[in-house]
Amino acid sequence: MSRSAPDRLGGRAAIAGIGATKFSKDSGRSELKLAVEAVHAALDDAGLTPADVDGMVSFTMDTSPEITVAQAAGIGELSFFSRIHYGGGAACATVQQAAMAVATGIAETVVVYRAFNERSGRRFGSGVTRREPSAEGVALGWALPYGLLTPASWVAMAAQRYLHTYGLDAAEALGPVAVTARKHAANNPNAYFYERPITLAEHAASRWIAEPLRLLDCCQETDGGQALVITSAERARDLRQKPAVITAAAQGAGRAQEQMTSFYRDELTGLPEMGVVARQLWQTSGLAPGEVDVGILYDHFTPFVLMQLEEFGFCGPGEAAAFVREERLPLNTHGGQLGEAYLHGMNGIAEGVRQLRGSSVNQVPDAARVLVTAGTGVPTSGLLLGADG
Amino acid sequence: MSGETLPELRIPVTRKLIVGGAIATRDYQDVHHDAVAAKERGSPDIFMNILTTNGLVGRYVAECLGPGTQVWAVKIRLGVPQYPDDELVFTGEFTPGDDGTGQVSVVGRNRLGAHVTGTVTVVLAEEARE
Amino acid sequence: MSQDDDALHERLKAYEGKSAGEGGRGPDPVNDPMIRHWCEALGHPAPPDGSAPATMLQVWTMAGYNGPTGRSENYLEMFRLLDEAGCTSIVATDCEQEYLRPLRPGDELVYDSVIETVSPRKTTKLGSGHFITTRMELRVGDETVGTHRFRVFKYAPAKARKSSEEAATKAKRPRPVVNRDNAGFWEGVADRKLLFQRCDGCRTARFPWLPGCNSCGSQEWTAEEASGDGTVYSYVVMHHPPFPAFDPPYAVGLIELAEGVRMICNVVGVPYDKVRIGMPVRLEFAEVEDDLVLPVFRAEEAV
Numbered sequence: 001m002s003r004s005a006p007d008r009l010g011g012r013a014a015i016a017g018i019g020a021t022k023f024s025k026d027s028g029r030s031e032l033k034l035a036v037e038a039v040h041a042a043l044d045d046a047g048l049t050p051a052d053v054d055g056m057v058s059f060t061m062d063t064s065p066e067i068t069v070a071q072a073a074g075i076g077e078l079s080f081f082s083r084i085h086y087g088g089g090a091a092c093a094t095v096q097q098a099a100m101a102v103a104t105g106i107a108e109t110v111v112v113y114r115a116f117n118e119r120s121g122r123r124f125g126s127g128v129t130r131r132e133p134s135a136e137g138v139a140l141g142w143a144l145p146y147g148l149l150t151p152a153s154w155v156a157m158a159a160q161r162y163l164h165t166y167g168l169d170a171a172e173a174l175g176p177v178a179v180t181a182r183k184h185a186a187n188n189p190n191a192y193f194y195e196r197p198i199t200l201a202e203h204a205a206s207r208w209i210a211e212p213l214r215l216l217d218c219c220q221e222t223d224g225g226q227a228l229v230i231t232s233a234e235r236a237r238d239l240r241q242k243p244a245v246i247t248a249a250a251q252g253a254g255r256a257q258e259q260m261t262s263f264y265r266d267e268l269t270g271l272p273e274m275g276v277v278a279r280q281l282w283q284t285s286g287l288a289p290g291e292v293d294v295g296i297l298y299d300h301f302t303p304f305v306l307m308q309l310e311e312f313g314f315c316g317p318g319e320a321a322a323f324v325r326e327e328r329l330p331l332n333t334h335g336g337q338l339g340e341a342y343l344h345g346m347n348g349i350a351e352g353v354r355q356l357r358g359s360s361v362n363q364v365p366d367a368a369r370v371l372v373t374a375g376t377g378v379p380t381s382g383l384l385l386g387a388d389g
Numbered sequence: 390m391s392g393e394t395l396p397e398l399r400i401p402v403t404r405k406l407i408v409g410g411a412i413a414t415r416d417y418q419d420v421h422h423d424a425v426a427a428k429e430r431g432s433p434d435i436f437m438n439i440l441t442t443n444g445l446v447g448r449y450v451a452e453c454l455g456p457g458t459q460v461w462a463v464k465i466r467l468g469v470p471q472y473p474d475d476e477l478v479f480t481g482e483f484t485p486g487d488d489g490t491g492q493v494s495v496v497g498r499n500r501l502g503a504h505v506t507g508t509v510t511v512v513l514a515e516e517a518r519e
Numbered sequence: 520m521s522q523d524d525d526a527l528h529e530r531l532k533a534y535e536g537k538s539a540g541e542g543g544r545g546p547d548p549v550n551d552p553m554i555r556h557w558c559e560a561l562g563h564p565a566p567p568d569g570s571a572p573a574t575m576l577q578v579w580t581m582a583g584y585n586g587p588t589g590r591s592e593n594y595l596e597m598f599r600l601l602d603e604a605g606c607t608s609i610v611a612t613d614c615e616q617e618y619l620r621p622l623r624p625g626d627e628l629v630y631d632s633v634i635e636t637v638s639p640r641k642t643t644k645l646g647s648g649h650f651i652t653t654r655m656e657l658r659v660g661d662e663t664v665g666t667h668r669f670r671v672f673k674y675a676p677a678k679a680r681k682s683s684e685e686a687a688t689k690a691k692r693p694r695p696v697v698n699r700d701n702a703g704f705w706e707g708v709a710d711r712k713l714l715f716q717r718c719d720g721c722r723t724a725r726f727p728w729l730p731g732c733n734s735c736g737s738q739e740w741t742a743e744e745a746s747g748d749g750t751v752y753s754y755v756v757m758h759h760p761p762f763p764a765f766d767p768p769y770a771v772g773l774i775e776l777a778e779g780v781r782m783i784c785n786v787v788g789v790p791y792d793k794v795r796i797g798m799p800v801r802l803e804f805a806e807v808e809d810d811l812v813l814p815v816f817r818a819e820e821a822v
Contacts, residue, residue: 141696205503211756415581431676439611447574
């Protein structure tokens with residue numbers, strides 16, 4: 001059973017630095033090199049040096065171990081290192097782990113990172129055709145002989161049921177999510193789709209990938225790296241940048257949870273694991289959905305953005321399509337993974353920090369509270385970030 | 390995110406239009422006039438050339454917004470091919486900008502799906518401005 | 520992508536930024552007869568001011584009946600490389616034009632073009648090849664009157680490729696992933712039985728197979744044979760990317776069995792675009808490959 005009381009992590013740590021490589025389709029360098037570049041950029045941003053770092057966190061999916069990144073980045077002894085599982089679901093949890101280490105005094109300065117050549121190297125979108133007979137492999141294995149092989153197809157299965165249940169048309173319900181992301185990306189020089197907005201008609205006319213998902217419902221694939229520096233809120237105040245305080249951080253897995261194939265439970269119209277995250281974030285922060293200024297919601301595929309809005313209580317079940325169409329909350333102001341880059345959700349955390357610093361290309365005036373979420377369809381995580389003071 | 394919906398334009402696509410359009414645009418690629426050659430290249434029939442499609446997008450905008458409309462820019466992407474003995478149905482949405490300018494988002498569909506999608510940037514003729 | 524593809528792409532990339540034709544001249548000045556013929560064929564209203572319709576821009580640069588002229592050696596070389604690699608067909612995919620001023624009869628166009636980008640090898644429904652983007656600037660005298668970005672797909676037709684692929688061994692479907700925890704299910708399939716688990720503790724029906732019950736934690740269970748009746752709970756129609764063992768588009772269903780558990784399966788006996796949520800289906804077993812039997816569900820309604 002998930003917690004129903006506030007936790008004691010809220011407000012004790014902050015994100016003090018953000019740094020990324022260029023987001024591209026072919027980085028021309030190793031994943032390790034990308035990780036190191038991102039780590040250095042984040043430390044520079046914070047006004048810290050590799051010598052200040054004593055903790056590192058990444059994803060189990062990352063190919064560059066903490067120790068190797070440390071070795072190549074000029075970082076010395078580590079008293080804390082950790083990796084989170086479940087693909088993009090790890091994103092916000094890397095920050096949570098770092099914050100826990102900082103809050104308990106196990107580490108002072110923790111760098112979290114994710115770097116990959118996901119476009120020029122191993123592309124997730126190309127699908128899976130073989131798995132080892134481990135418990136994890138068997139779970140996914142039920143779908144493989146029938147040709148349900150790609151992330152898009154696993155999301156599409158739940159999306160179809162969601163659209164059916166609420167009587168929604170795929171193009172009308174999902175189009176505004178894609179158009180909003182690309183509108184924001186069009187203003188963002190770091191976005192792959194800079195100056196390339198799309199219309200609802202273009203979304204509706206884009207080719208099928210896995211019905212009901214069209215090409216423009218699917219995020220791009222990216223080479224790049226993103227890193228963040230986490231330290232205590234107190235110390236962050238003395239550093240170069242305005243701190244982004246970790247008001248609340250949570251992980252969540254639902255009952256009968258699977259990785260991308262949670263087809264066998266409940267109604268397939270929501271993301272119960274994100275509900276677990278939402279309850280904990282609201283309880284710890286004492287905030288309500290109406291008090292959030294910006295939502296950075298994981299958008300590898302458009303339908304799960306709608307389900308997240310409903311899980312967090314921004315609107316009722318089946319109402320998120322109208323909520324997005326009416327632009328009732330600034331969403332994915334960097335352009336999201338649909339428009340900026342697919343960095344497994346880590347670039348979204350950086351955008352949350354920029355909003356609190358007032359330096360986003362699509363700045364929401366006086367943004368003081370930002371919700372950031374991690375990978376959907378998998379065990380996941382989320383953050384509420386706040387301006388200091 | 391929403392603009393004014395423009396009227397639909399239905400264009401019957403005959404062999405004559407595809408071949409006539411190809412020649413009027415000085416495009417002598419065999420796939421636009423020679424069905425045998427088109428089949429050898431893996432296409433079931435001749436198909437419309439992009440210059441004709443581009444021109445028909447221009448025609449749609451001229452017919453909806455008036456022939457005096459100045460077209461500043463056209464961006465189109467082709468989807469499914471346009472074969473003969475079909476109908477090309479244009480729909481569009483006009484979003485006004487400043488000083489009589491505007492953007493038209495256009496989709497041309499046939500029975501296979503979207504043949505062309507794009508956006509056209511225009512300046513309305515004086516008499517068409519409100 | 521194969522290493523050969525990479526090597527070809529490297530060679531093609533070398534053409535990026537190179538000229539595709541400099542100082543090309545339109546064969547004819549902008550003129551009334553061509554405008555009239557074009558408007559007539561396309562049903563386009565004639566511009567009231569006597570100018571050429573803007574979307575006619577590219578026409579003034581077309582070489583016409585006697586084929587391409589004014590193409591640079593670079594451009595021709597790149598095309599020869601592609602032809603040699605089997606990419607002998609070409610189709611236009613995108614066109615972006617800007618019209619800086621209307622063209623009028625008498626205007627004599629000159630143009631330069633540059634090869635902007637050459638994509639890595641891509642596979643589309645047409646076949647496999649490379650997207651080539653060129654950008655052209657059109658001038659009258661020293662004045663730039665328009666720009667034109669054009670993308671073509673230069674490819675080896677899919678049909679020609681398929682026959683060579685079919686000559687090779689036919690690709691196989693992904694195999695079921697089997698271990699000690701779910702071997703009983705696949706043994707059932709081999710006997711043409713669809714088995715799910717039922718918890719001995721709380722009687723909850725269970726699928727997928729697991730060693731214990733999520734409802735009560737009991738580790739005791741009994742395999743039960745499903746009646747074979749079910750309905751489509753959800754479905755996906757797979758289009759892209761293509762997997763050699765499947766032939767897109769095809770439908771994959773999430774079937775809810777009469778006993779209340781769900782499983783992923785193919786739906787047969789109905790076209791991929793006629794599968795619907797709520798459709799009643801009935802279990803069958805299909806020998807989809809020589810050594811692979813799978814449960815499938817046949818649509819019961821005549822559609």
